Amino acid sequence: NAGVTQTPKFRVLKTGQSMTLLCAQDMNHEYMYWYRQDPGMGLRLIHYSVGEGTTAKGEVPDGYNVSRLKKQNFLLGLESAAPSQTSVYFCASSYSNSRGYTFGSGTRLTVV
Amino acid sequence: AQTVTQSQPEMSVQEAETVTLSCTYDTSESDYYLFWYKQPPSRQMILVIRQEAYKQQNATENRFSVNFQKAAKSFSLKISDSQLGDAAMYFCATRIQGAQKLVFGQGTRLTINP
Numbered sequence: 001n002a003g004v005t006q007t008p009k010f011r012v013l014k015t016g017q018s019m020t021l022l023c024a025q026d027m028n029h030e031y032m033y034w035y036r037q038d039p040g041m042g043l044r045l046i047h048y049s050v051g052e053g054t055t056a057k058g059e060v061p062d063g064y065n066v067s068r069l070k071k072q073n074f075l076l077g078l079e080s081a082a083p084s085q086t087s088v089y090f091c092a093s094s095y096s097n098s099r100g101y102t103f104g105s106g107t108r109l110t111v112v
Numbered sequence: 113a114q115t116v117t118q119s120q121p122e123m124s125v126q127e128a129e130t131v132t133l134s135c136t137y138d139t140s141e142s143d144y145y146l147f148w149y150k151q152p153p154s155r156q157m158i159l160v161i162r163q164e165a166y167k168q169q170n171a172t173e174n175r176f177s178v179n180f181q182k183a184a185k186s187f188s189l190k191i192s193d194s195q196l197g198d199a200a201m202y203f204c205a206t207r208i209q210g211a212q213k214l215v216f217g218q219g220t221r222l223t224i225n226p
Contacts, residue, residue: 031212040121042203042218050212058213090157097210100147103157 002026006091006104013081013111021076021107023091031094032074033101034058034066036087043090049074081111114139116204118217125194126225132179133189133220135204143209146180146187151219152200160202163187191222199224 004025013019023032030051035043035058045058047066055066063085065077074093078085088108092101115138125131137146148160163171163180170178175195179188187206191198204217 033213035216040218042116043216045213048213056212088155092157097207097212098145100145100149100159100162100205100207101157101214106155106157108155 004091004093004102004104006089006107008107009105010108011110013078013109015081015083015111017081018077018079019081019109020078021089021091021109023074023076023093023104025072025074025093025102027093027095027102028071029093029095029102030071031097032068033092033094034064034074034076035090035092036060037090037106038087046076046089081109083111085109086111114206114208114215116206116215116217118202118204118220120220121218122221122223124223124225125191127194127196129194130190130192131194131222133191133202133204133222135187135189135217137185137187137204137206137217139185139206139208141208145207145209146178147205147207147214148176148178148187148189149203149205149216150198150200151203152197157203161189194224196224196226198222 033048034046049068052071091104146163150158175192205214
């Protein structure tokens with residue numbers, strides 16, 4: 001049982017480049033999330049999805065887009081990367097709205 | 113809006129001793145859930161313990177236990193017999209019943225001194 005798998009694990013981008021982070025879960029979870037983690041700020045929610053074909057904004061959505069075309073996958077896109085998007089990105093999924101999350105192992109993204 | 117505050121950016125403890133990490137939260141809801149997550153240097157987020165707000169009994173998981181004070185909106189984590197493998201960043205989080213997401217605190221970095 002792989003749980004939540006994030007790819008890639010590390011990436012360096014130049015300012016203005018685009019990229020997509022992939023999150024895949026094999027637990028048939030309805031809820032999926034993208035967070036960013038920055039020193040001293042904890043985890044901040046970027047976007048989330050409560051089911052296939054649905055997405056919603058979190059607290060820091062600017063500069064990111066997401067898609068959930070299949071229940072098991074949740075993609076996070078950066079259209080034009082900026083140095084302020086240098087961070088560690090976590091994907092997570094949840095079975096219900098009373099449970100905690102299962103997290104992926106994170107992606108360290110550096111924008112130069 | 114929910115907020116979660118961890119007032120201790122860093123803590124340290126001697127191996128085999130007990131340490132308590134603090135967490136306070138603010139919500140107007142009465143039905144919610146509280147969590148502690150551990151993030152070791154590997155970066156993986158691991159669920160340590162979960163507490164339902166409607167339960168008066170404090171949750172325990174082996175050496176980990178919580179002190180849940182609902183009226184004070186406090187949810188501290190106690191680690192007994194600290195081990196070197198407990199060194200990590202610890203995050204407190206809360207989730208309102210029916211809400212789609214968790215809200216996290218800023219984290220506390222715990223160091224274990226041998």
